[in-house]
Amino acid sequence: MSETSGNGSDILCVLSSNEWDRSAEGLVGAGRLLSDKTGGKLIAVTLGEWQDSALKQLGARCHQVRVGQTQVSVSGGIESMLDYLVKLAEEIQPASILFGNGTVEEEISPRLAFRLGGSSIGDAQALTISNNRIQVTRSVYGGKATAVMELQKSPAVVWIRSRAFPPAGPLPQSGSFETTVIQETSPESIELLQHHEDASEGVSLEEATMIVSGGRGLGGPEPFEDLKALAATIGAEMAASRAACDAGWVPHSWQVGQTGKKVTPELYLAVAMSGSSQHMMGITDARNIAAVNTDPDAPIFKHCRFGIVEDYRNVIGPLTEKLKSRKK
Amino acid sequence: MKLLVCIKQILDPEIPVRDFSIDREKLEADSANANQVTNIFCENALETALQLRDSVGESSITVICFGRESAEDSLRKALAMKADEACLVMNDLNHTPDSATTAHVLASAIESLGSFDLIFTGRESGDWGNGQTGAYLAEELKVPYLPFVDDIKQTDKGFEVRRQTESGWERYGIPASSVVTITNSDHNLPRIPKTRDIMMSHRKTITRVSFEDLKIRKDELNPQSDSVRPVKLFVPEKESACEFIEGENLNAKIDQLADKIMEIRSTL
Numbered sequence: 001m002s003e004t005s006g007n008g009s010d011i012l013c014v015l016s017s018n019e020w021d022r023s024a025e026g027l028v029g030a031g032r033l034l035s036d037k038t039g040g041k042l043i044a045v046t047l048g049e050w051q052d053s054a055l056k057q058l059g060a061r062c063h064q065v066r067v068g069q070t071q072v073s074v075s076g077g078i079e080s081m082l083d084y085l086v087k088l089a090e091e092i093q094p095a096s097i098l099f100g101n102g103t104v105e106e107e108i109s110p111r112l113a114f115r116l117g118g119s120s121i122g123d124a125q126a127l128t129i130s131n132n133r134i135q136v137t138r139s140v141y142g143g144k145a146t147a148v149m150e151l152q153k154s155p156a157v158v159w160i161r162s163r164a165f166p167p168a169g170p171l172p173q174s175g176s177f178e179t180t181v182i183q184e185t186s187p188e189s190i191e192l193l194q195h196h197e198d199a200s201e202g203v204s205l206e207e208a209t210m211i212v213s214g215g216r217g218l219g220g221p222e223p224f225e226d227l228k229a230l231a232a233t234i235g236a237e238m239a240a241s242r243a244a245c246d247a248g249w250v251p252h253s254w255q256v257g258q259t260g261k262k263v264t265p266e267l268y269l270a271v272a273m274s275g276s277s278q279h280m281m282g283i284t285d286a287r288n289i290a291a292v293n294t295d296p297d298a299p300i301f302k303h304c305r306f307g308i309v310e311d312y313r314n315v316i317g318p319l320t321e322k323l324k325s326r327k328k
Numbered sequence: 329m330k331l332l333v334c335i336k337q338i339l340d341p342e343i344p345v346r347d348f349s350i351d352r353e354k355l356e357a358d359s360a361n362a363n364q365v366t367n368i369f370c371e372n373a374l375e376t377a378l379q380l381r382d383s384v385g386e387s388s389i390t391v392i393c394f395g396r397e398s399a400e401d402s403l404r405k406a407l408a409m410k411a412d413e414a415c416l417v418m419n420d421l422n423h424t425p426d427s428a429t430t431a432h433v434l435a436s437a438i439e440s441l442g443s444f445d446l447i448f449t450g451r452e453s454g455d456w457g458n459g460q461t462g463a464y465l466a467e468e469l470k471v472p473y474l475p476f477v478d479d480i481k482q483t484d485k486g487f488e489v490r491r492q493t494e495s496g497w498e499r500y501g502i503p504a505s506s507v508v509t510i511t512n513s514d515h516n517l518p519r520i521p522k523t524r525d526i527m528m529s530h531r532k533t534i535t536r537v538s539f540e541d542l543k544i545r546k547d548e549l550n551p552q553s554d555s556v557r558p559v560k561l562f563v564p565e566k567e568s569a570c571e572f573i574e575g576e577n578l579n580a581k582i583d584q585l586a587d588k589i590m591e592i593r594s595t596l
Contacts, residue, residue, distance in 0.1 A: 075493070103494060107463060107475050109460075110467075111467055113555070118555070120555070121458065121460075123457070130559075141339070141341070141357055141457075144345055144348045144563065145348070145350060145357065145564070146562055146564045148559050148561075149557065149559070150558075150559045151555065152552070152555055152557060153555045189502070189503060190472050190474055190501065190506070191501040192498060193498075193499040194499040196496040196497050196498065204495070206494075210593065210596075242512065245514075246512055246514055248514035252492050252497075252511075253493075253494060253495050258454075259451065266592055269589070288592055290585075291570075296572070301570045305570065305571065306588055307570050307571070307573065308572070310581070314578060315582055315585070318578075319582050319585060319586055322583060323589065323590065326590050327590075
């Protein structure tokens with residue numbers, strides 16, 4: 001176990017969602033941020049099926065792309081993925097291994113760090129290097145405080161809020177490609193039986209540019225139908241607070257906050273929600289927050305660019321009509 | 329069937345922002361102004377375990393906590409919720425250890441308690457929110473691991489569990505002795521203990537385990553030996569310049585709201 005970072009200077013970015021989207025761009029951007037500082041190589045590691053066009057984007061921005069071809073879905077083959085990543089890390093000896101934000105990434109990071117004798121932390125909003133060690137800025141205490149954490153053992157395995165990082169431009173020279181077929185090295189101890197996707201018409205919440213979100217104040221599942229009509233009018237996606245999800249009014253995949261999704265829309269319209277610090281942790285990177293709430297002292301207004309103090313029942317219907325007519 | 333639930337006591341996350349302050353020396357929240365409570369996801373985990381125990385019969389639940397003296401309250405509450413046994417692993421360190429160290433201590437304590445058919449933790453805590461202890465614990469114990477679980481049934485081969493994902497859910501078969509982390513759902517809201525059970529919980533014995541009992545050298549546990557340590561902790565400054573939409577009447581206000589929304593939409 002090495003005490004400090006720096007037995008290697010290369011940076012690995014592990015991409016398990018097989019698309020060149022804003023999340024992948026941010027992850028590679030964060031990787032470049034570190035590799036520019038360490039002077040090492042930036043190496044993209046892909047898991048799952050990737051289109052050639054997406055791989056090309058990685059090749060333009062990384063010194064090397066290690067394509068890991070898999071027979072099974074990433075979540076159905078965690079042990080094989082871990083074995084593959086351990087082997088790769090032992091070969092490359094990176095200073096840091098970065099992941100994006102997702103439930104699989106959150107699962108893999110500490111387990112990989114343990115197996116490599118490294119250190120691990122997640123939900124990074126910023127990354128720096130100080131005294132040859134990776135430091136991570138993240139929200140703690142349910143968003144009431146911000147901490148800078150130092151990763152004292154190498155490699156530093158970190159999952160990041162990838163959309164919070166600026167994309168990196170192409171390198172002067174394209175990177176090299178190496179393809180490995182990921183073998184089922186050890187029998188999977190857990191067995192994936194069924195995979196279910198909640199119904200969703202639009203883009204993912206994380207990629208959404210407009211979001212309409214409902215809270216506990218809605219009092220039940222029915223008002224969400226009115227919010228959906230409003231969202232459909234402006235092409236927004238739907239989200240909710242933890243309270244609304246826990247009550248069973250809407251699916252958990254709608255949940256935004258500390259333990260839900262971290263979103264980055266241009267507009268986040270919060271309807272009938274107080275804005276607990278745990279919820280705000282999911283929307284710190286929203287460009288504009290607006291709220292409809294009866295209580296002018298609700299914490300949500302402290303984060304808003306604009307808001308209206310009114311009962312949502314008097315607002316949502318007329319607002320939807322007005323937006324419809326303005327679109328014409 | 330023997331179930332084990334790991335719980336954590338934390339500073340009440342529901343305290344208002346104005347009561348929150350930071351101990352600059354220790355680099356953690358000032359604990360003087362707030363109650364200590366059981367982490368909510370740990371209570372979700374206990375509730376899930378209680379429901380599983382009651383559905384299969386002939387089972388027991390041991391609750392374990394690595395914490396300060398005050399954590400006895402959390403263990404008493406777990407007993408009042410009808411857990412069968414409780415164990416406090418005494419933390420008398422001068423700092424708050426990281427997830428890896430916590431899992432290492434817990435793993436040693438769990439091994440000393442015997443073997444379990446399923447080990448539960450909460451998905452993360454409401455203080456540091458690292459969400460790593462369960463994963464490290466599974467690695468320490470060398471057993472299978474599955475996070476973000478919200479439903480568990482016993483099967484012939486072990487357990488069938490439901491895991492929440494970003495976009496829905498997945499069902500898995502997992503063997504006995506696995507570690508699962510529990511997330512919140514509409515059917516694991518923690519029960520409120522009955523007054524009688526609260527009284528009874530005070531008659532039960534809480535097993536106390538020290539570092540010495542576990543042959544862990546306390547002098548080797550310090551911020552420098554942790555894999556992760558805080559180097560800064562501060563309350564972020566927030567700009568609060570909300571424009572409250574005013575107008576002659578509601579209709580005029582909603583008009584302005586619509587304008588502002590369309591203005592943002594037009595930039596996309």
